[in-house]
Amino acid sequence: MDFDVSEDRRMLADSLNRFLADRYGIEHRNSVAYDAPYHDPDRWSEMVELGVLHALVPEEAGGFGGTGFDITVVFEALGRALNPEPVLAALISARLLVAAGRDVEDLVTGTSRYAAALSEPDAPYEVEDIATEATADGDGWRLSGRKSVVYGGHLADRFLVSARHGDGIGLFAVNADAARVTPYGMIDGGGAAEVFLDSAPAELLMTDAVAAIGDALDAGALALCAEAVGAMDVTRDTLLDYLRQRKQFGRTIGSFQALQHRAVELAAEIEQARSITILAASRLGGDGGSRTVSMAKNLVGRTARLVSEETIQMHGGIAMTWEYSASHYAKRLVMLDHQLGDTDHHLERVMAAYAA
Amino acid sequence: MDLSFSPEEVAFRDEVRAFLRDELPAELSDKVRRGAELTKADMERWHAILNGRGWLAATWPEEHGGPGWSPVQRHIFDEEAALASAPRIVPFGLHMLGPVLIRFGTEEQKAQVLPRILDGSDWWCQGYSEPGAGSDLASLKARAVRDGDEYVINGQKTWTTLGQHANKIFCLLRTSTEGKPQEGISFVLVDLDTPGIEMRPIKLIEGGHEVNEVFFTDVRVPVANLVGEENKGWTIAKFLLTHERTNIAGVGFSVQAFEQLRALAGRMRRNGKRLIDNPLFAARMAKVEIDLEAMKITNLRMLSDARKNGAPGPESSMLKIKGTEIRQELNDLARRALGPAAAPFPAEMLEGNEALVPADHARNAERYFNNRKITIFGGSNEIQKNILTKAMLEL
Numbered sequence: 022m023d024f025d026v027s028e029d030r031r032m033l034a035d036s037l038n039r040f041l042a043d044r045y046g047i048e049h050r051n052s053v054a055y056d057a058p059y060h061d062p063d064r065w066s067e068m069v070e071l072g073v074l075h076a077l078v079p080e081e082a083g084g085f086g087g088t089g090f091d092i093t094v095v096f097e098a099l100g101r102a103l104n105p106e107p108v109l110a111a112l113i114s115a116r117l118l119v120a121a122g123r124d125v126e127d128l129v130t131g132t133s134r135y136a137a138a139l140s141e142p143d144a145p146y147e148v149e150d151i152a153t154e155a156t157a158d159g160d161g162w163r164l165s166g167r168k169s170v171v172y173g174g175h176l177a178d179r180f181l182v183s184a185r186h187g188d189g190i191g192l193f194a195v196n197a198d199a200a201r202v203t204p205y206g207m208i209d210g211g212g213a214a215e216v217f218l219d220s221a222p223a224e225l226l227m228t229d230a231v232a233a234i235g236d237a238l239d240a241g242a243l244a245l246c247a248e249a250v251g252a253m254d255v256t257r258d259t260l261l262d263y264l265r266q267r268k269q270f271g272r273t274i275g276s277f278q279a280l281q282h283r284a285v286e287l288a289a290e291i292e293q294a295r296s297i298t299i300l301a302a303s304r305l306g307g308d309g310g311s312r313t314v315s316m317a318k319n320l321v322g323r324t325a326r327l328v329s330e331e332t333i334q335m336h337g338g339i340a341m342t343w344e345y346s347a348s349h350y351a352k353r354l355v356m357l358d359h360q361l362g363d364t365d366h367h368l369e370r371v372m373a374a375y376a377a
Numbered sequence: 378m379d380l381s382f383s384p385e386e387v388a389f390r391d392e393v394r395a396f397l398r399d400e401l402p403a404e405l406s407d408k409v410r411r412g413a414e415l416t417k418a419d420m421e422r423w424h425a426i427l428n429g430r431g432w433l434a435a436t437w438p439e440e441h442g443g444p445g446w447s448p449v450q451r452h453i454f455d456e457e458a459a460l461a462s463a464p465r466i467v468p469f470g471l472h473m474l475g476p477v478l479i480r481f482g483t484e485e486q487k488a489q490v491l492p493r494i495l496d497g498s499d500w501w502c503q504g505y506s507e508p509g510a511g512s513d514l515a516s517l518k519a520r521a522v523r524d525g526d527e528y529v530i531n532g533q534k535t536w537t538t539l540g541q542h543a544n545k546i547f548c549l550l551r552t553s554t555e556g557k558p559q560e561g562i563s564f565v566l567v568d569l570d571t572p573g574i575e576m577r578p579i580k581l582i583e584g585g586h587e588v589n590e591v592f593f594t595d596v597r598v599p600v601a602n603l604v605g606e607e608n609k610g611w612t613i614a615k616f617l618l619t620h621e622r623t624n625i626a627g628v629g630f631s632v633q634a635f636e637q638l639r640a641l642a643g644r645m646r647r648n649g650k651r652l653i654d655n656p657l658f659a660a661r662m663a664k665v666e667i668d669l670e671a672m673k674i675t676n677l678r679m680l681s682d683a684r685k686n687g688a689p690g691p692e693s694s695m696l697k698i699k700g701t702e703i704r705q706e707l708n709d710l711a712r713r714a715l716g717p718a719a720a721p722f723p724a725e726m727l728e729g730n731e732a733l734v735p736a737d738h739a740r741n742a743e744r745y746f747n748n749r750k751i752t753i754f755g756g757s758n759e760i761q762k763n764i765l766t767k768a769m770l771e772l
Contacts (some may be wrong), residue, residue, distance in 0.1 A: 086447050127420060142733060143646040145716035157583050169733065170717035187451035213721065215733065269513035279518050333749045337511050337757060338536055341750055343580035352582065352746060365657040
């Protein structure tokens with residue numbers, strides 16, 4: 022048994038953490054994350070040069086990672102810094118492209134920007150309940166439908182779109198200029214877009230894409246778990262600093278047992294969240310991998326909400342302010358649950374095995 | 378045991394309903410329902426409508442321009458107003474300063490201040506909390522030093538709600554550093570136009586501006602602005618904290634929020650079905666509905682006690698705790714129900730994206746984050762528990 026991170030991954034984590042601390046601190050983050058284009062194009066280029074995207078792709082596809090632990094190392098660092106760059110969109114897209122046997126060189130070098138357009142207004146978390154339709158048109162295809170809250174869609178050159186055709190659900194590529202794209206920012210920072218397809222010309226990448234989409238979304242959900250663990254570590258440290266420093270009634274508020282016990286509970290729950298994320302990383306893509314990712318996303322979703330709400334409450338008014346960094350961490354930790362399946366969605370996936 | 382209102386109370390409820398139906402402007406109730414920000418003019422408009430009917434100062438006795446309502450009548454009005462999505466009464470002049478002056482003020486202060494609260498000439502705000510004095514309010518440091526016929530005020534106040542609209546502020550200030558901290562505090566009225574006052578906005582977690590910090594540098598006010606006795610301000614602060622808490626449970630807000638949630642969950646879809654048909658989500662809704670049904674009766678039981686005893690006791694702290702927890706749970710479910718569509722900024726989502734989320738739910742995530750405040754302000758729920766530990770459980 023060895024819970025240490027490998028040397029290569031440690032080096033990547035160190036350099037990414039250092040870059041984010043030096044070049045993408047919370048004040049800079051807040052100055053770019055909430056206004057168009059909801060990220061920092063220059064810093065993003067620097068992150069790509071550091072190899073952030075290469076780490077998400079296996080060697081045989083031109084990267085140097087792509088396993089569960091590569092994903093968690095990168096996203097934990099991103100979570101610590103509350104980074105708003107579209108790495109999640111790149112991860113899911115890279116996984117879909119590799120599954121389709123496509124080259125990802127342009128993606129990992131940042132030459133092209135992809136976003137996975139899977140979610141729809143009436144099928145926010147489901148792979149198969151989608152309404153977007155694909156119809157054959159000569160050698161190519163045309164897509165009609167609406168994709169909703171497409172992460173990274175505000176920056177994408179190319180969308181990877183799920184759509185139903187005569188025989189199931191396929192994966193298609195659509196150039197951004199063939200779609201109507203409405204970009205927007207999000208309450209927890211970063212951007213997304215609504216993507217309207219009206220007989221948009223498309224290239225077929227996979228005829229039966231359900232398994233590949235499921236795998237890509239598992240990788241995405243795992244990434245969000247790791248991001249939450251990183252953000253929760255920082256949030257807990259901020260809270261503990263405050264409990265040690267803030268004085269009321271002539272003593273530090275951390276000396277009150279009512280708050281001590283609540284802080285201990287948070288610390289323990291965060292360790293549980295870290296453990297289930299490690300387990301999910303170890304199983305990603307293997308037997309029981311999907312179900313374990315769902316366990317992780319459920320537990321992390323519950324824990325992240327608890328950490329967020331308790332951190333605000335134990336701080337009092339100060340963590341309700343924009344100026345105080347914990348408020349931004351709290352927003353991200355709550356809104357993570359709205360991405361790629363919430364706690365209930367993943368609980369249902371865990372429960373589904375009982376019926377089998 | 379009879380859980381129903383008396384015939385007179387039912388008749389009053391019908392009168393309130395008819396008034397709200399006829400007089401509450403749809404532009405205002407629509408904004409409240411959508412969780413949109415009310416302007417100063419919106420709030421003043423609703424105050425003026427209520428004042429025209431003599432219903433604005435619900436907690437004041439008739440001789441000062443109040444309607445002379447019983448606690449049950451006040452409860453009925455609050456609930457009906459919330460159900461109709463009426464704007465909340467801005468409490469600082471009407472529910473806070475008014476009752477304080479009626480109880481502790483001089484005849485001159487009452488005559489000068491009360492009519493101007495009723496007719497909207499003055500907008501009061503509250504100068505209580507300081508950066509170093511939150512839950513431990515008695516440790517406040519902003520000083521008022523006597524100099525002839527004037528106090529000279531120096532220090533800082535914070536969390537001053539809607540101070541940006543105000544022209545007056547009532548403050549708790551330190552007038553003595555001797556004895557216990559509670560014994561050196563005075564309640565002083567200050568005109569915000571006085572030289573030396575600076576108000577700065579505080580941006581909140583969701584980006585809104587509703588609270589402020591206020592800085593006082595050598596601000597001189599007449600000693601006549603002292604309310605009650607010098608160094609007895611803590612008595613007034615406690616009076617405010619324990620007085621007039623009939624609406625503290627916010628049952629009407631929760632009933633309204635539950636109905637909105639139910640409608641939303643009937644519209645949103647998961648796995649090809651309505652969200653309301655999803656057993657996990659329906660179970661969350663059912664739990665909060667059960668809590669709410671119980672709280673309605675807890676609220677009425679305490680109201681019934683207040684009817685017998687004249688004023689609510691420390692048990693009203695229980696209503697604050699349960700009431701705010703239920704409201705926050707409803708806010709949580711309303712956010713959750715939207716799925717990924719909860720994340721986009723409301724303004725951007727509504728422009729050109731009308732169908733993404735119904736307009737009255739576009740601010741569900743904002744509202745969830747903003748309403749984390751309700752378990753913090755007005756004495757945090759932890760402070761309420763301390764009160765209950767001593768006063769109710771006698772531990």
